[in-house]
Amino acid sequence: MSLDNRSKCSPANRSSNRLKYRLKNRLAQVLRSTLIRTLSYTCAGVMLAFLVETSLLRGDDTVQPVPAADEQRPVDANAELNLQAIQLLRSKCMSCHGVETAEASLRLDSRESMLKGGERGGLMVTTEPHASLLWQSIAGLSDELEMPPKNPLSPSELAVIEKWLASGAHWPDHETTPPSTVHSAGEPLGDAWNDPRNPIVKIFGGQRLDLWSLKPIQQPNLPVIVNSDWARGDLDRFVLARFESAGVEPPAMADRHTLVRRLYFDLTGLPPSLEAAAAFELAGSSSANSEEIKSLVDQLLETEQFGQHWARMWLDLVRYSDSNGFDWDEFRPQAWRFRDYVIRALNADKPFDQFVLEQLAGDELFAGDPENQAQQDALIATGFLRLGPHDNAAGLFNEQARSRDELMTDLVETTGSALLGITLSCCRCHDHKHDPFSQADHFRIRACFAGVQFADDLPIDLADEQLQIEQHNTQLDERIARLESDKRSLLDAIAQRRPSNNKEVPQEPPAAPSEQELIETANESERGSLASMSAELKQAEEQRKAYTHAMLMVESTEEIPATYVLFQGDHKSPREKVDPGVLSILNPNALNPARATREGSSGRRLALAQWITSPQNPLTARVFVNRVWQQLLGRGLVATSGDFGLAGATPDEPELLDWLAGRFVEEGWSVKWLVRTIVLSATYQQAAIYKEPIPGVAHVTRYPRRLTAEQLRDAMLSVSGLLTSKNSGPPEWPDLPKDVLEANPAFLDDNATKTKGWYPSPAEQQHCRSIFLVQKRNTRVPILETFDQPENSVPCTRRLSSIVAPQALSLLNSPEAVKSARRFAERVVASGVSDQERIQFAFQAALQRQPTESEIGACQQLLQRASWTEVCRALLNINEFAYID
């Protein structure tokens, strides 16, 4: 990589691209967010300078393991060998057999501990190296024990250990102390490639540094291609080059019908309406006209259905749910505001870096009450931190610490999974087993979140609205106080007229007569006054305005508790203290908190968020563009979209991935730009393949896909005509089978505040898009669950698509499916007079195409015995309905 290339990406340039793009699109939004951005890029500039230096030093792509720091290398002839062997033990064995993990009571961190051994006895018989348990188990000579279990040592690595054992297995004195996983304060350290003192270098013995995903995003040269007609844009050049180098003919393009259906489902999650499909049919030929497709794409990107569909991907990643989980799975009546925020952000094409910043630290971006909708949204976005499961009952058993620990774990793991594409769950209990992440890294990131607290009672109304509400309520309160005092005086006057009847016990003050008793003794006009006063009071109470709330997280104003590495992840076993930080391999120093605008907020999360969206961190952009690619092409350029670590897949097209990630950032992190660029490519528009994958190009080939649970249900409702137009607001609750409603410990224990039960919405509101259905943790909507809607307690990075019999039962017989079939049949019957006309209409509506003669015949055959409902139900069940080519 050259410095020239890199300089294209300078913050100034990027900012100006960003501005150009924005000015073209939404001037207002730019002005709003520039302030925040200016702040974040002040930091980024410093980071970038650092990064350029890093890349220069590293030179080419092959990163050599850097030996651990030992400036006073002993002159011992075997010193090199000893060091090599110990580094091997560190990288291959010590994640399980280290100081803290010590599986099978075995540690390999010193000669003494190896001689002592573990449950199976000593590891080394130094006089007879080949008889040692160490050699037997790593060389595959033992029947019982093969070590390491996952990645055996290579022959050359084995040779090192063999020689080392034979030489007496010496351990240099200064290597006996295991490296500390936490660097003490002082002089700043560099990244692991450039600074041998970086803790990651020490922990993993210089290994694991060649993880591709942590290298800076490259700006690749566009590949040279032969068949330039096929490629529509730069993206296609990468793909075409792959086909050409594999010697495979580039694929044909999908026909119009397929492409239109594909675009509708991929961009809006819904099938094209009859009218839209007909318009395309009328326009003529079977091949797609690229101008026409472009205008369709632009049109679909501007629909509100775009955000409703794409929000699902994000909600999967951030474990969105409308309930707490655990024993009673209490409903969260305000969670939907976060869902609507995501939809709004996508539809407004909020830059993705801003989107991330708001979710991690929206509260720290401004002071006081929100002044505008943008600030209000930034607050609502902190729901990201609040969405995980929460055990409301933990306090009853003195388990608040466990519950807090679970919250912290959830935040670190969700951040890793959703934003960074790495498995931080793996380094909670010990150093990561595959990746260059230490256990301390997990807790450094945890420390960024250490100050958060729930803020569900914080009003989110705009500042002037809050002022109005306050004034309004103050006036009302005064009026209420006045009325109450008047009423009291009148009642007192009535009370004084009442004869006292408590003469026998004069010491005891008489019980005050009730209001009702007094009213009974009042005269006509007094009664009238009292009644009107009461009515006025009631009216005044009702006029009180309530503040709007959401599921929020803000920083506690109390001192933030220290964060410790937890021995084996157990919150009751704290070890070393850690400072807030990020992945040590990239930056091992304590993270300088950002200057949070909100008074009293530590700025730790803001600093984390700024790092996550900064050029110093190459993961975020790569991970996100890969997700969008996966969403559109069925499979990511990195097949393991949730794991960009060493155990995950390596990118099939690293240049394309980086080109896309780099361009995405240049385009101001515009999600719509990214989606548009991909769907307008020849790569996306190719015809689907049904046969065995072709070696070498399988990853850029299109295969048919089943609709997701939500797409399938939404398509069924849309085609039948049942789909409502709901586009925001509190979730709808579908009917559940009677036996579920009558038998569920939480439902049976439902309370006055109506949080534990199930409360079906009015029938006509239930047929909304699936994104607006209530998503509880412990009770799922059956049809969505059976079609692989994921578990929502943890992030889901990729949907599965399984095929099981209960899906058939659900789509044939569930009440909503049957209702859809009936409504669809009504539409079909009303559409024409003859069977043929009606069948044609049904196929148009469900599949956006005309039926063949034999299909018409088959439908007519069923009609002789059965009803239109059954024909329509069949169409909503067939493979063609459930799959897009």
Added chain:
Amino acid sequence: MFCVPNSRRRFLTALGGGLGTLAASVLAAEEVGVKRRTRVQLDPLRPNAPRPPQFTAKAKSVIVLFMVGGPSSMDSFDYKPALQQHHGKPLPGFVRDSLQGTKFVDVLHGTKDELMASPFGWKQHGHNGMWISELFPHTARHVDKLCFLHSVQADSNNHAPASYQLHTGDVRAGKASLGSWVTYGLGSVNQDLPSYVVLFDAGPLGGAANYSNGFLPAAFQPTHLRSQGSPVLDLDPPEDLAKHQRDSLDLIQQLNIEHRATRVGFTDLDARIASYELAYRMQASALEVGDVDRETQGTQTAYALDHDDPRTRSFGRKCLMARRLVERGVRFVQLYDMPDKDGWDAHDNIVANHTPRARWTDQPIGALIADLSQRGLLDETLVVCLSEFGRTPTMQGNNGRQHNAAGFTIWLAGGGVQPGRIGATDEFGLLAIERPIHFRDLHATLLHALGIQHEDLYFDVSGRQERLTGVAGTAKVLHDVFG
């Protein structure tokens, strides 16, 4: 796998009829030595096809009896003479101190410092004269067939987290449950019935996340079989659509086959065609298995189907269904004795809480053991009776007990399990002091009974190899359970 069919019917026969032969060949290959398995290979067309275990094992199926809410061990199977003698006295300091430094330091939270003797009568049973409380006379008759684990521990003292951990290995929701793991590893012998069945009225505390497939494919989702009415959700269409089911299905399949003609090679389409045929067959087989009225009068009486208490009858039906299911090759059946919102959660008045619950469950469970045994099914059916935790020896509220995750009793029977007793709590039943058993160890042991090495059963989730027994690899099989 598929030849191009020349007629629709023949094609469907190929899909349906082929299953039996395939299953048989897989079963014949079952006798294999212990070998490290790299990955469970799923046939996308038949994800629940039987897969051989790693080594020969006695247990072929599992019935889990889940006592929801935490029944008290010192009122059922863990007799504590010292507790009986020290009724009303404070818990000795050294016993309380034994909790210090353990993760169970808070289990006495909310209880009085006052020991409460078991209010129930106790008698000795079986060859070894094991003490069992009067609550479980029917179970007591089979004491010589049971293996008691007296020293089980959970990581949380609250229902849902402990219950999640018992089901999935993790106190947090989101992981895959035991039944999903077992069917993922082994598939199921009967393809016309679900492989993993749950039976309950109200289900466990913490809801469906307990028995969920978590990150495993939907093929390993449990099916909730109802013991009344239609046994499976959405099994039958409304009446007016029921008459022409086969005709409707024929139209679906004909359109599917025309659609497939230009897409040969994409096996998902074939799998989906097959799934509709299976759904159709399931209608008959699910109805058949749920029809407990076909059992003899003697059997029905044994399972308490004529009991005065409707809740006993209801649990009896579930136990009888469990036997019918494993008899037909269903791999994993999980029953919950949860007819209401409380379960065995006796924070107050243990007599009022436990007495009826024992009445609802004891006779059916005794009948299940006897019935499996008589039919020769007990050897290959592992029966496990467990709960998320037990209860404290100290009193809570008015003669109640608090949750106790520090040491409690569960039992196993059949499936190669050697009757006996393993582990022990202290003299008051508070803390496991001999052979503490973590749920991880229990899971490793249950998988072992089925011929699976727990470390080898994993699923890749975003680069992390998830296992039922956790990624740390610290679980240990309790080999002495098998004698």
